[in-house]
Amino acid sequence: MSEFTSNSLLVVGAFFYFAGTVGLLRFPDVYTRLHALAKADNLGLGCVLAGLALQALETDGLAAALKLLLIWPLALAASAAVSYAIAQRAAALGVRPWQKGDE
Amino acid sequence: MKPLTVFWRGVSFALLWWVLAEGRMDGWWVGLCGVAAATWASLRLSPPRAGRLRAVPLLRFLAFFLWNSVRGGWQVARLALRPRLDLAPTTLDLAVMLPAGGARQLMLNTLSLMPGTVGVGLDDATLRLHVLDSRLPVAREARALEAHIARLFEVAP
Numbered sequence: 001m002s003e004f005t006s007n008s009l010l011v012v013g014a015f016f017y018f019a020g021t022v023g024l025l026r027f028p029d030v031y032t033r034l035h036a037l038a039k040a041d042n043l044g045l046g047c048v049l050a051g052l053a054l055q056a057l058e059t060d061g062l063a064a065a066l067k068l069l070l071i072w073p074l075a076l077a078a079s080a081a082v083s084y085a086i087a088q089r090a091a092a093l094g095v096r097p098w099q100k101g102d103e
Numbered sequence: 104m105k106p107l108t109v110f111w112r113g114v115s116f117a118l119l120w121w122v123l124a125e126g127r128m129d130g131w132w133v134g135l136c137g138v139a140a141a142t143w144a145s146l147r148l149s150p151p152r153a154g155r156l157r158a159v160p161l162l163r164f165l166a167f168f169l170w171n172s173v174r175g176g177w178q179v180a181r182l183a184l185r186p187r188l189d190l191a192p193t194t195l196d197l198a199v200m201l202p203a204g205g206a207r208q209l210m211l212n213t214l215s216l217m218p219g220t221v222g223v224g225l226d227d228a229t230l231r232l233h234v235l236d237s238r239l240p241v242a243r244e245a246r247a248l249e250a251h252i253a254r255l256f257e258v259a260p
Contacts, residue, residue: 084223
């Protein structure tokens with residue numbers, strides 16, 4: 001049962017990583033690409049870590065599982081700060097957000 | 104300084120060491136030095152404040168955040184995988200009512216992980232957001248987030 005849950009979480013995580021990468025490639029400008037990275041990839045990371053933590057709980061114990069889960073808030077904080085830094089810099093350089101109807 | 108604050112911070116750092124060492128106890132004296140140093144540094148850099156983060160609003164905020172990051176990820180995944188790309192991005196200026204400092208920073212950073220928004224700029228009390236799709240109810244959700252953070256920091260929004 002735990003193995004099934006763990007595998008499902010890993011597959012769902014891979015799906016979100018895939019969608020985030022597709023978004024990164026298809027979205028039209030820097031701002032919209034940040035949406036794909038900041039949201040889809042982080043959710044993918046959360047799912048993958050939850051799946052791995054379930055496996056670690058069985059083989060390596062509680063501390064190892066918690067260590068994996070600890071990665072998520074750290075990566076989230078870094079990702080939020082980096083998205084803001086990139087978006088702010090792009091705006092300061094005068095990069096105009098893509099609008100509907102632009103090429 | 105309240106001894107209780109020192110105690111709880113020490114316990115938290117000890118727990119963190121235990122997690123980082125994956126439960127092994129053979130290097131316990133290195134951990135002990137690390138815990139002592141971390142407790143000292145945390146008391147120096149972030150002295151106990153009068154208004155603490157309270158447990159119930161914190162749990163409610165975490166639940167709200169978790170649910171919304173799932174929604175945000177799902178939404179952007181759906182938009183990315185749609186056969187015909189259908190985006191209507193826009194920017195939105197929002198007056199923030201939270202006080203400057205930690206509360207405002209938390210709002211800015213959390214918004215980048217919530218459905219449809221990425222923070223682009225913050226001057227004084229105006230938050231500029233990039234919105235992925237103008238059809239999304241972004242302003243209302245940002246207000247909900249603001250109310251959560253206000254309760255968390257015990258400030259009037």
